[in-house]
Amino acid sequence: MGQVETKKNAEALSMIKFQTLLLLFCLQFGALFSKSRTVESSSVRNLQSVFDEAESGDTLLLKGLFKVSLLKVNKPLFIIGKDAEFVSKDGDEILVIASDSVLVKNIVFKDVEASFLKDRAAIRLLEVQQVQVDNNQFINTFFGVYVQNSSNCIISNNTLQGKAGDEVHAGNAIHIWKAERIEVINNVAEGHRDGIYFEFVNQSFISGNISKNNMRYGLHFMFSNYDIYENNQFENNGSGVAVMFSKHIRMLNNTFKENWGGASYGILLKEISDGVMKHNRFELNTVGVYAEGANRIQIDSNVFVRNGKALDIKGNCMDNKILNNNFLGNTFEVLTNSKGNLNFFEGNYWGQYSGYDLNKDGVGDVPHRPVNLFALITDKIPAASMLLHSPLVHGLDMAERIFPQLIPEQLIDKKPQMKPLNL
Amino acid sequence: MGKIVKYLTIDLMKNWVMIVFTALLFLATLGFFALEGQNEKAVIGLLNLSLLLVPMLSLIFSITYYYNMYDFLLLILAQPIKRKKSIFSLYLSLLIVFSLSITIGLGLPLVLFNPFSTSYLLLLCILLLSAVFIAIALWAAVYTNDKSKGIGLSLLLWVYFVLLFDGILLLGMYNFAEYPIEKYVLFFTFLNPVDLSRIMVLMQTQTAALMGYSGAIFKQFFTTQQGLSIAVLLLVSWVVVPLMFAFNKFKKKDL
Amino acid sequence: MIAFEQLNKKYGKHKALENVSLSIPKGRVVALIGPNGSGKTTLIKSFLGLVSLNSGDIFFQEKSVLKQSDYRKHIGYMPQISRFPEHMNVKQLFDFMRSLRKDVKDYDWDLYDKFEIKKLEKKRLNALSGGMRQKVSAALALLFKPQLLLLDEPTAGLDPKSNEVLKSKLLNFASEDRLIIITSHILSDLDDLVNDVVYLIDGKLKFYESIESLQEKTKESRLTKMIAERLEMKN
Secondary structure (H helix, E strand, O other), X not given: XXXXXXXXXXXXXXXXXXXXXXXXXXXXHHHHHXXXXXXXXXXXXXXXXXXXXXXXXXXXXXXXXXXXXXXXEOOOOEEEEEEEEEEEOOOOOOEEEOOOXXXXXXXXXXXXXXXXXXXXXXXXXXXXXXXXXXXXXXXXXXXXXXXXXXXXXXXXXXXXXXXXXXXXXXXXXXXXXXXXXXXXXXXXEEOOOOOEEEEEEEOOEEXXXXXXXXXXXXXXXXXXXXXXXXXXXXXXXXXXXXXXXXXXXXXXXXXXXXXOOOOOEEEEEEOOEOOEEEXXXXXXXXXXXXXXXXXOOEEEOOEEEOOOEEEEEOXXXXXXXXXXXXXEOOOEEEEOOOOOOOOEEEOOEEOOOOOOOOOOOOEOOOOEOOEOHHHXXXXXXXXXXXXXXXXXXHHHHHHHHHOOOOOXXXXXXXOOEOOOOOO | OHHHHHHHHHHHHOOHHHHHXXXXXXXXXXXXXXXXXXXXXXXXXXXXXHHHHHHHHHHHHHHHHHHHOHHHHHHHHOOOOOHHHHHHHHHHHHHHHHHHHHHHHHHHHHHHHOOOHHHHHHHHHHHHHHHHHHHXXXXXXXXXXXHHHHHHHHHHHHHHHHHHHHHHHHHHHHHOOOOOOHHHHHHHHOOOHHHHHHHHHHOOOHHHHHHHHHHHHHHHHHOOHHHHHHXXXXXXXXXXXXXXXXXHHHHHOOO | OEEEXXXXXEEOOEEEEEEEEEEEOOOOEEEEEOOOOOOHHHHHHHHHOOOOOOEEEEEEOOEEOOOOOHHHHHEEEEOOOOOOOOOOEHHHHHHHHHHHOOOOOOOXXXXXXXXXXXXXXXXXXXXXXXXXXHHHHHHHHHHXXXXXXXXXXXXXXXXXXXXXXXXXXXXXXXXXXXXXXXXOOOHXXXXXXXXXXXXXXXXXXXXXXXXXXXXXXXXXXXXXXXXXXXXXXXX
16 A cells, blocks of 8 residues: 555656646747747736737737736746836736746736735736746736646745735745645745645645744645645744644755744644655754654654754654664754553654763663653643753753653664664 | 951961862863864853753852851951851852852853853853852851751751752643743743753753744743843842842840 | 949840949959850850840940940950851951041051061961961950950960050050959969959849959958958858
8 A cells, every 4th residue: 555655646746747848848848949929018008918819829028017917828828027117007817827838937026915815915826727927927926827627737936025024914925735746846935824725735846935033834735635845944933833634745955944933833734644755954943743543653863952842752653664864952852741652652863862882883772751740741741841851950950850750761873873874 | 348348258268168169160161162072062061061060069168168167257347347257258258269160160161162142141141040059058057046956947948949949930830731831931030040051051052043934932031132131130139139039137136 | 434233134034134233434454264165155145235135225325226236336245256257367357447447547556566466467367376367366455456355265276475565455445434344264364464353143243343452351362362352252
């Protein structure tokens, strides 16, 4: 069963790559060979009629400032800006793409106003395929790019700068709902509610993005399966990153940094299974990884540096493998709310390990217990955190590690590394 | 009074315990910065060390010193000198020598390796803490009538402030864990100068931000100008109150 | 010169002084005598303000000394000191004491010279022998030419030669407007020095009499014998 799933996952990945190549070829080169004309804002009164009158496959080179709303693209077009700026005329959506094979490139989008009735977006992709949104700039747009019921699309190299107010008045930078094979590559999302939002999105690829200073999540990921995200940077978001109710997610080489606050994590793993987390870096988060109902996840070769709690793994998590990670300078290394342990820890480097290595094989001779008593106490009694570094607490911790009474006796790393792994 | 302070201070500066203490602090501070890659961890390590060491030494050394100076004190008191002056001179001399020792042993390398506000605050807290515990030591010395009882009492006080208080507080928090007790806990930390200093310094480090909601409440208090001033004032009152008790008792004491 | 009126002092249940009333005029050398725990030290300490009384009053030159400190200008006190500041040497001690007594400009260096304390100047006080310490103490007590000299066991630990030096100095020092009070239990040392004897026992004043009167009553010539005889008598 597990093998079949893995194979499916791999197939999904190669599928995405192939699709992407094809799409890039079609759109970017298509634009070169198609009929092109320059449209200047000063000479055009109604841009919609220009769009309507153009032929399928035309290239429109836009120049100047356009005040437009609800501009609809009904046929395959290459819409390329040359110092072009689209400002919402009445605060409503700017561009609605309702046709396959459209390219939108090099345009600045501005001033889409917040609304309680409708998730207004600068660009909306409505039930389309093979559309690319490339190298645009979004300034103060409620939602930046909104993709719904679409497939095989690319959102790349965009910069999305929201005006961070409160959570209710903020939209998401890149919002994708019900889609397949979408690529989100090298975008910068800042000052929105969520940086990147995925709901019911399968076989998709998120790579090289920077998502920071968003009010809620840097990446909000739900009910989406067989996806990959790698090489992204999530920094200083209200609650970090949430990956929930999903299967077969591969999370590689990402950085989760400086997500501070009462309910903030590097990453929240909730009800997810069969995923892989490798070579990620968790630095200065209140909680590095918060896992609840996570099963069969391989957490391998990650680096946890100076987090409040590196790993908070609840009792309803099963069969996860925590292998070969570096835990450096965290206040607490592992926290759990159960006396038992159904996960497997091995070969990690633990900054708080105080054992020895007599046979010099680089592996500590005494197992390490990464859960410390004080972590459990502060979890039950948050106010007790004021006793951090109290001599009393140091004493209790030491006693508990020697004669475990309250900490989970089975939660041990039998092969703790003596030196940090080279990751 | 200045004369008494001058002679006692010069005498104390040659005391081998103080010299060893200064050297130990100096080496420990260098050691922490050499061994810990991160300055912040070194600061926290130093905080841990000095919170244990400084109250203990301030207490035991001051009580011993008081009893060793007893005969000499009588000689001074047979001169036209007021009692309050003599005991205050004793306190001031101890304070000056401890402050010098801490400033040289801890402060100098600390400020050199980590010239940020956290270091200055740590130094200030430890200086105040030693002022507090010298005052408490004098109070204990004046209340007891011989050296061994005095040292016994000071050890009890040390255990109370460094361990017992936190234990009682933890039990209390355990019983009221269901309630939002952060503000009350904050109040209770005012009742222990050791806890107060520890939290004051910890809240300036990044550790605080990682302590969740409770940490945020403490941080909110201890990082504002106002909160810090209140905390420092509280520490100062921890110096003044035991000192008042000690002075008043000494004034009426049969020597 | 000094007067004690109805002094009462209790340490817990123990009565250290009980209704002690005593008036001593100037121009005398008084021996304060009594067994250990009889209240000698308490009496001296209460006069110096080191012990607070339960009741009673003490006068020095007709003025109450309770809660005062200024009267101590006129007093030279030679205590039994076992410990000095760790690193203080003899010279520093004299410098220190002189700096405390800025009011005095005219010093009495007589004992200082006769005991040859100058030779010890660089020695640490705590390294001195008991006898040496007594010499330093005595020289210090006389340094400021006090009107009232209080000596607590001055001869303890002194060699016979120094003992004689001290005695002759005290004889020399005594005059019409001065008072010397000496506590001691080695009575023979005080022969031919004292004029009066104050005897305390269990915190009570047993008697205060001049040597002449004692001699008359007991027909003895040596102080020890006189006192032993006197204690046999009633009143």
